[in-house]
Amino acid sequence: MVPSMVFYPIFLDLRDKPVVVVGGGKVAVRKAKGLLEAGAKVTLISPDLVEDLPVFWKKRRYRKGDLRGAVLAFAATDQRGVNGRVAEEGKSLGVFVNIADALEECDFIVPARVCRGSLQVAVSTGGESPGLARDLRKQLESLLSDVRS
16 A cells, blocks of 8 residues: 655654644544653643643634644644644644644644653554554554563
8 A cells, every 4th residue: 555645754852842732622632642741832722621731721712823833733623624724824834734634734644652761663654544553553562561761
């Protein structure tokens, strides 16, 4: 299978860098947690939030201009129109975006990953098969269960 998009793998230093997450559901919370682990300064924009997080929460709907100053943005709402507007704004501002429901609008994807101390192993299918990436991640977790770095 040849993926429709080819991505360049990269590990980013996001310590103290501004990142915006639009959405307050499970997917948005999962993205925000990973960003917090990486040390990013996360701003979450959503009228509701399913879990309390140590982020700057703008308790409202997304508005044009919300991505200004961000280095990355994630759109993880259940509203296609909102996610599309986040993608458009990101492109216009030069902010790399990840759009949960539209691979073709993404500037980057987030791989499945296994972390053991400073060791990180990332698995990606180019967004074509998230289930396969998840299954491979589980196998790697088992294989690396005794690894400590």
